[in-house]
Amino acid sequence: MSRPLATAGWSLAAFLSMGVAIYSYRYLPQVGPMADGVLANLFARPWLMVHAGGAATALLLGPFQFLPALRRRAPRVHRYAGRAYAVACLVGGVSGLVLAMGTTAGTIAAVGFGLLAPAWIYTTAQGWLTARARRFDEHRRWMIRSFALTFAAVTLRLYLPIGIMAGLTFEQIYVATAWISWIPNLLVVELWMRRGTLFRPLAAA
């Protein structure tokens, strides 16, 4: 990928992540507009606050961990922020799993969110373990997967208005986002990471 394209992609992802994260913190003091359907979650208290706090923190920290300049110039900042990111994912993931079981959006949504949570915890745990084992190439790959899942919070909020504009009801698009907010994200980063090996045979032919 060319440098200007990578910078533009990172800037857009960071901007959207920070916007969703800062807006989501409203669930902690419970101020501002909050979705009635989500407040009706069987386990909203206290798990919605725990979830919003953990997940939003992961979304806020994540983009900066991918900046090569930060890793080079301030490796200690990268290490501490990385630990905070991993703990935030764990808190967001465990509470996300509890919320998945209490959603009022039905079984299909519950299973979609319920699979996202362990996938998020697993990819982040692998990222942490490979960093501790100093297997940095694998660490980079696991953290890209982890953030692709963290970014589900952004893609979910992009698909909701798109689905409404496409003529779906809020309930229909909400159930669909429990799946499409994260599976395509994982596929995109997986293909992007494999592009070298995928396209090499073609280049050699």
Ligand code: HEM
């Ligand atoms: C990636 C793993 C995640 C899982 C498994 C997950 C799961 C869930 C579930 C099940 C709900 C309740 C939905 C309902 O009752 O219908 C919820 C709500 C919520 N989640 Fe997550 N979530 C994840 C990531 C995130 C991230 C990264 C953020 C970052 C800000 C976030 C912020 C929120 C907020 C603010 C709500 C309240 C609903 C709203 O206002 O849109 N979640 N989440």
